Amino acid sequence: MTPTAARFHLGPALLFCPGDRPERYRKAMDRADAVILDLEDAVAGTDKAVARGHLIESELDPERVIVRVNPPETDAFTADLATLSQTDYRRIMVAKAESPKRIARIDARFEVVVLCETAKGVAQSDRLAALDNVSALMWGAEDLVASLGGSSSRKPNGRYRDIARYARARVLLAAGARGKAAIDAVHLDIDDTKRLTIEASDAAASGFAATACIHPSQVAIIRAAYRPDEKTVSWARAVLAAAQQERGVFAFEGRMVDEPVLRHARGVLERARR
Incomplete structure (x- = not known):
C-alpha cells in the first residue's frame, strides 16, 4: 500500500457541504466522519470567489477535511489551488477527473481523491489509481450518465441502471488493484x-472504504451499514484464533477456511476498530 493510501482512514460517512455556506462547515464536520467542502457543483459560478474567501477564513481540523475543487481544465481549478495554498487543507477531491497527466x-x-464521474474518467480509472499522489477514487452516477447522453442513472424502482453498476465496480x-481507497457515490x-441502507451495506461488504452523503440524516445509516455486527466480529476473532492452531486449509464451524477467508x-476487525 502506498503512503498516500495509508493516510486515507477518515471513517465511512463523508458529508458534502457547499463552500458558500460557512455557517454549515463546523456542523457538517461534527456530524460526519469528515466533511467535503464543495467548491464545484454546489456553488454557482458567481459565488465561487466568495466561497474561496470563506475557505481561507475557516478553522477546521485539516485531517478531517476534503475540498472538492473544480475540474483541472478550468480557470476555477487554478484559483481553487491558489486559495488552498493559503490554508492548511491539503486533501482535495478533483471533480470530473479524466487526464492522468x-x-x-x-x-x-x-493528496488527491479523483472523482471519476464521466465516461472518460471511468475509462481512465485504472491509470488514475496508479498515480502516486492519488489516495482514493470516488465515482459519480449522474454526471456519468449525462456524459453519455442519458437522462437518469436509476430505474423507476430506484435501482441503478447497468451502466452505473458497471462504473461503480470498475x-x-x-482502486483495489492499486491499494487505494474507494468511495461510493x-x-x-x-x-x-431503505435504498441507502441497502447500497451502503453492499458498499461495505464489497470493499468500499466510505460512502459520500449529502444530508446529515444519512450519516447514521451509513455508519451502521459499515459497522460489523457483534456476531460477525465474534466470528472473525474466533476464526483468526483458530488459524493460530492450524496449518494451511482447515474447517471451522462447518466451513472451509483458507487465506481469503x-x-x-481481518477486514471485519479492521472495520470494527475504526
Missing part, C-alpha cells in the same frame, strides 16, 4: 432510507 502535475503538497476494482433521494476476517 493533469492529475500527476498537481502540486505535490496535495472504479472499485481500479452519494444517494440523492434523502427520504429513501482469513483476509475477510
